[in-house]
Amino acid sequence: MMLTDIAPSLPEYFADEILLHPEKRKFPKFDLVRLLGTVFAPTKGCRVCILIDFDEPAEHIKDFAFVKEDGFPVQKNAYKHFYQGLKNGALDALNMSGGEMFAFRCSHGSNLDLRDDVWDTTGNHLSLDHDIYPNYDLILCISTFSATAPLTAKCKEYGFRGATLHGLNDIILNSGLAVDYHEVSGDAERLRRALTNADSIEIDFALEDGRVLTAWLGLDGQEAQKSHGLCTGTKPDIANLPAGEVYFVPNDARGQFPMKYEDGTLGVLEVKNRCIIHSTLISGNQSTIDAHNARLTDDPMTGTLGELGFGTQVLPVSGADIQDEKVLGTCHLATGRDDHLGGDILPSMFKKHENSTHDDILFAPHKTPNFNISQVRMNRGNQRQVLIENFRPARYLMDALAADR
Secondary structure (H helix, E strand, O other): HHHHOOOOOOOHOOOOOHHOOOOHHHOOOOOOHHHHHHHHHHOOOOOOEEEEOOOOOOHHHHHHHHHHHOOHHHHHHHHHHHHHHHHHHHHHHOOEEEEEEEEEEEOOOOOOOOOEEEEEEEOEEEEHHHHHHHHHEEEEEOOOOHHHHHHHHHHHHOOOOOOOOOOOHHHHHHOOOOOOOHOOOHHHHHHHHHOOOOOOEEEEEEEEOOOOEEEEOOOOOOOOOEOOOOOOOOOOOEEOOOEEEEEEOOOOEEEEEEEEEEOOOEEEEEEEEOOEEEEEEEEEEHHHHHHHHHHHHHHHHEEEEEEEEEEEEEOOOOOHHHHOOOOOOOEEEEEEEEHHOOOOOHHHHHHHHHOOOOEEEEOOOOOOOOOOOOOEEEEEEEEEEEEEEOEOOOOOHHHHHOOOO
């Protein structure tokens, strides 16, 4: 049975074939005016700037030297599609001003607080706190690592709106940033309502050796939140683009789940009282496991689970988690700081500043082919619903997406 048979009013990109092969979904051409006009309405009178990052920002940003240098694909996309796009008509079309580009020092960690130093394209050394945050209404941060957490704190202090678009590549530009964010927001809200006030979530992971690991996340009936891409009005806020996610801040967790490390090593993580306490090798390098266990011992806050998220969009794999975690049928956990999500894990609670990151652990077929999410279940009062089976949305989620169309 086709999934659209149970929900005939769903858009065609929720069809069975597209869910199995999201790369076959057709997207409109990327349009900067449409994206910014939708995400940030109103834009009239807003002054906008772009932030990018380098290890040596003063060297690479002066006279846009990086454009002629090897590497820097994210920064070059920022220059070509955003900086030049603004200067070549988007500013006028949106009734905005500014459009300047600045460079800060790369944080080398997801959601680490940013250094205050920043440079303009003539080589002047400036301050984010004194020269950038107070003087712009919209700030677009297109960087190597996510800056959502620090900019969320800064926007509340200085009153600006903005978006973080780390890891920007061509696939993201032509899919996750080409969509209609009114539709993305609507679908995120439908799934948020379907999941909100959950008491707990259970995730079953089927390993290649036949074992099934189960992680239990306690949510205590909290209101589900959404990353839906719209940052409208005038209230200070930061959108994370591409968007399309429903998430919770767990207040408890236990059980086990698998982890694929950057070098391909696979481990089983043991969780108690919301914290990862130990990793055990499945395959790969024991030294990778030993290094993780040493980090957990030295700074236990690095193992605290700060987020549980579910994707809500049908998007192709981009190779960057910023988009791939938004794909319907995937879910992710995150360790570390969660203050930008309304949680209680603050940077000051870590032993070392460089440990105060927010690191997503994505479970998706392309990312973790060595194990399967055989089932995800939600418990809410007397209600028990299957949400995901074998990395595909179950009927409950598809029915929720079809509601109120």
